[in-house]
Amino acid sequence: NAGVTQTPKFQVLKTGQSMTLQCAQDMNHNSMYWYRQDPGMGLRLIYYSASEGTTDKGEVPNGYNVSRLNKREFSLRLESAAPSQTSVYFCASRVSRTGEAFFGQGTRLTVV
Amino acid sequence: TQLLEQSPQFLSIQEGENLTVYCNSSSVFSSLQWYRQEPGEGPVLLVTVVTGGEVKKLKRLTFQFGDARKDSSLHITAAQPGDTGLYLCAGEGSGGSNYKLTFGKGTLLTVNP
Numbered sequence: 001n002a003g004v005t006q007t008p009k010f011q012v013l014k015t016g017q018s019m020t021l022q023c024a025q026d027m028n029h030n031s032m033y034w035y036r037q038d039p040g041m042g043l044r045l046i047y048y049s050a051s052e053g054t055t056d057k058g059e060v061p062n063g064y065n066v067s068r069l070n071k072r073e074f075s076l077r078l079e080s081a082a083p084s085q086t087s088v089y090f091c092a093s094r095v096s097r098t099g100e101a102f103f104g105q106g107t108r109l110t111v112v
Numbered sequence: 113t114q115l116l117e118q119s120p121q122f123l124s125i126q127e128g129e130n131l132t133v134y135c136n137s138s139s140v141f142s143s144l145q146w147y148r149q150e151p152g153e154g155p156v157l158l159v160t161v162v163t164g165g166e167v168k169k170l171k172r173l174t175f176q177f178g179d180a181r182k183d184s185s186l187h188i189t190a191a192q193p194g195d196t197g198l199y200l201c202a203g204e205g206s207g208g209s210n211y212k213l214t215f216g217k218g219t220l221l222t223v224n225p
Contacts, residue, residue, distance in 0.1 A: 004154075031211050033213060035215070040121070040217065041217055042118075042200060042215045042216055042217035042218045043155070043200065043202075043215040044215075045212065045213070045214050045215075048211060048212060048213070050211035056211075056212070058212065058214070059214065090154050090155075092154070092213075094213070097142070097143070097204060097211060098142075098143045098160055098162055098204075099160075100145075100157040100160070101145070101147075101155075101157065101202070101213060102154075103154025103155055103156075104154055105152075105153065105154060106152075106153075106154060
């Protein structure tokens, strides 16, 4: 099983550029999540989708948008990248509320 | 916002020592999970606790959920170098915060041979 697949793995953007981070899961999970991880900050929730067709803001949603394209796919878009968005981004999915969150390998994004 | 405070932030110990890390909040959580993360990888689940006062054991690791479901601890007995990693607690709220899984900042554990 592939589990949770994120693309790309690495990306360098210039300030003001836009990009979309892709995430797909093949486990038929209902809930999907986007986190960012910065040194000393743990994982901070950007957006989540409890089920297909719904999305909600997390702790740090400013500067980001998301799309739950279908049950498998949950994308994260940066419309106008800023250096403060330099981070490692993780996508995760869960089958249920108390279920294990399965994570992708992460996308390391640098904004210069 | 439901904040999870973890302590200590860093812990460096010798092989064979015991240790406890803590996860505290002012909010009630419907469930709490502990994850372990290694460099360059995503976090991997260790345990889920749901009931207040619950204690779960996973080999040398003991997890406890507070009676009021606001705090949790992870105790490692006779730590080994393979236990080195970032330990994260994660909680899901109740009511309007259903499905919102938030993480603490983590405890970075180094076990020296």
